[in-house]
Amino acid sequence: MRSVLPKLALATLLLSGCAGTPDRPLTPARHVIDEIERPDDGFPSDIYDPFEGFNRGSYTFNAKFDEYVFLPVVYGYRAVMPDVLEDRVHDFFSNLSEIPTFVNSLLQLNFDHAGRAAHRFLVNSTVGLLGFVDIATLTGTEQEREDFGQTLGVWGLGEGPYIVLPILGPSNLRDATGLAVTAVATAAAVPPDVSDTTAYEATAYGLRPIDTRNNVAFRYYSSSSPFEYELVRLLYTQKRQFDILR
Amino acid sequence: MNGRLVFALVAGFSGLFAADADAVPDHYDYPFDNPYVATVVNTPPDQRAEFKLPDTIDEGGIEPFAERVTPDVFWYADELRYLTAIQDRPAPLVFVISGTGSNHKTPTAIALASTLYAGGAHVVTLPSPTQMNFIVAASTHSRPGYTDDDVDDLLRVMTMIRDDLVEDGTRIDGYGVTGYSMGAFHAAMVGERDSRDHVFDFDRVVLVNAPVSLYESAMRLDRMLLEGIPGGMAHFDRFYEEFTRRLANIYAADEGLDFTGDFLYRIYEKIDGDVSDQQLKALIGLSFRLIGSNLAFTSDVMNHAGYVVSPDLELGVTSRLDKYFKVLGRLSFSDYVEELFFPLFEADHPGIARQRAIERSSLRSIEDYMRNNANVFLLHNRDDIILGEGDIPWFESVFGGRATIFPNGGHMGNVYHHAFIATFASQFGGENGR
Numbered sequence: 001m002r003s004v005l006p007k008l009a010l011a012t013l014l015l016s017g018c019a020g021t022p023d024r025p026l027t028p029a030r031h032v033i034d035e036i037e038r039p040d041d042g043f044p045s046d047i048y049d050p051f052e053g054f055n056r057g058s059y060t061f062n063a064k065f066d067e068y069v070f071l072p073v074v075y076g077y078r079a080v081m082p083d084v085l086e087d088r089v090h091d092f093f094s095n096l097s098e099i100p101t102f103v104n105s106l107l108q109l110n111f112d113h114a115g116r117a118a119h120r121f122l123v124n125s126t127v128g129l130l131g132f133v134d135i136a137t138l139t140g141t142e143q144e145r146e147d148f149g150q151t152l153g154v155w156g157l158g159e160g161p162y163i164v165l166p167i168l169g170p171s172n173l174r175d176a177t178g179l180a181v182t183a184v185a186t187a188a189a190v191p192p193d194v195s196d197t198t199a200y201e202a203t204a205y206g207l208r209p210i211d212t213r214n215n216v217a218f219r220y221y222s223s224s225s226p227f228e229y230e231l232v233r234l235l236y237t238q239k240r241q242f243d244i245l246r
Numbered sequence: 247m248n249g250r251l252v253f254a255l256v257a258g259f260s261g262l263f264a265a266d267a268d269a270v271p272d273h274y275d276y277p278f279d280n281p282y283v284a285t286v287v288n289t290p291p292d293q294r295a296e297f298k299l300p301d302t303i304d305e306g307g308i309e310p311f312a313e314r315v316t317p318d319v320f321w322y323a324d325e326l327r328y329l330t331a332i333q334d335r336p337a338p339l340v341f342v343i344s345g346t347g348s349n350h351k352t353p354t355a356i357a358l359a360s361t362l363y364a365g366g367a368h369v370v371t372l373p374s375p376t377q378m379n380f381i382v383a384a385s386t387h388s389r390p391g392y393t394d395d396d397v398d399d400l401l402r403v404m405t406m407i408r409d410d411l412v413e414d415g416t417r418i419d420g421y422g423v424t425g426y427s428m429g430a431f432h433a434a435m436v437g438e439r440d441s442r443d444h445v446f447d448f449d450r451v452v453l454v455n456a457p458v459s460l461y462e463s464a465m466r467l468d469r470m471l472l473e474g475i476p477g478g479m480a481h482f483d484r485f486y487e488e489f490t491r492r493l494a495n496i497y498a499a500d501e502g503l504d505f506t507g508d509f510l511y512r513i514y515e516k517i518d519g520d521v522s523d524q525q526l527k528a529l530i531g532l533s534f535r536l537i538g539s540n541l542a543f544t545s546d547v548m549n550h551a552g553y554v555v556s557p558d559l560e561l562g563v564t565s566r567l568d569k570y571f572k573v574l575g576r577l578s579f580s581d582y583v584e585e586l587f588f589p590l591f592e593a594d595h596p597g598i599a600r601q602r603a604i605e606r607s608s609l610r611s612i613e614d615y616m617r618n619n620a621n622v623f624l625l626h627n628r629d630d631i632i633l634g635e636g637d638i639p640w641f642e643s644v645f646g647g648r649a650t651i652f653p654n655g656g657h658m659g660n661v662y663h664h665a666f667i668a669t670f671a672s673q674f675g676g677e678n679g680r
Contacts, residue, residue, distance in 0.1 A: 029556050052566055226319070226378055227568075230571055
């Protein structure tokens, strides 16, 4: 191992895939990836992530945004809102989400989920006092969520590269497209004399994201693992695959 | 005084006094006699004690080495994080040390802290010296495993936090230390050192599911993976992918990334109990291997040791890390000890023999302290899988009436059980304290 050649060769291999190129060859580590036999169809835990540099930057940005902006707002919301009201707000937004679930279930020809979403929406919007109380779950009709990303997946569109969206978090090209289409469709569906009001904007872009964050227990860098990015990437991808099959 | 009174009340309420601590409570009905099932599945929801999160719970951070430059890849771990729960009256301060590779807010640490807080104590939870944040921010050599160094690091952190609390007006009238799993080992070692140095003079030291020898327990856990993984280690990545897939199937975004407790319980329910010991061993071995990977990677980068990362490389915020993760998955605990830990250890302590380091990784090295101090207590399970033959009888002979050994529970499987928690609370109360 005193010779320079194997070191060079190893260093070159090590460097493939690294972001920066240093000026001189690196001393190889004692154990490198090449000592592991790579399965013919790749490592099962690998996720297609060609924009990893950007994604990791985005993940870092999101962690900081979460710590300095999002979570303080969420904690403030929690401090001023009685728990009962938090739940009512959550049920209200949850009820609104039945609309995209209904539409996407139809697009997927999943009439069971469509029927369930319609039933839940009707019950909760009436008996559940405009959706503020989730009566449907109490009476045994559990919620299913379907979005346009899932619809695209059901019709065979691959997930494409993994993408960490700024603020919104883990996604992939297909799911991000789904989000964009949904946003455009929602903007078209809501009449301008509603969507242009301050109340609508405060609710859609203020209260709703706060409610969503308030109901997600995930905290950045709490996994005690330096490989949290990899873990989240794998779990997100597997979770979406599972949702599409369902 | 007030705090001790509440402690005594909790102890009295549960019908247990420290003098009877060796007796397993009558109402102990933990169901799993298979220790591997117990370890994975944990406590069934209907047998759990009620835990009320302290209303004063808060997260703090300190930088024991203010001059240290944190590598970019660990930018988020630059200060040591801990939880505090402070009473508004004078009370004893109890430190809770987490298990191997775990941070200061694991469900177990929070459950123990909540129990102590409900009993009237101020509580501080700490990560394990083997946890990433600790290694980066609070470890002198950033290569945990040599007990004397780890105790130095722990005591430095505990003293700093105590001083901060006092400065903020916390009134402290006594000290305790506890920990679970490897954290129990560290609590014992901290207690022993302090019995000579008298910085805290702990009134209570309580060990929950302590290993006897860290080295032997680690080897035991490592073997579980080697013996349990289908098709052998060449299939490690596939096995890992299947494991996470199973997690993902029942994962809901509103649960956070916590692979303990209910989560595993629900996996177990989903597979309908139809799972072999070999599979369970592989699962336990896998989680140990993942913890080991975190530790080894962090130590390696902090020391430029060249174990899996080139010693010349400065990893940054956007560096790819998956290849290191894959390599580490294939390296055993003894690889780590021989090729990363001991070379670093010998560079720091050229005069100390390896054998000495291994001896100090065993509670047997402080047998006299545990035997002769009436304020040191033990909670354990007879079938704990991290122990070897002879360990439980040794504990019984050393602790005598200060040990409570439950008949089942595996490793930490019964920690949320109401009888286990009641015993834990009683060991912090009773008459033998102070």
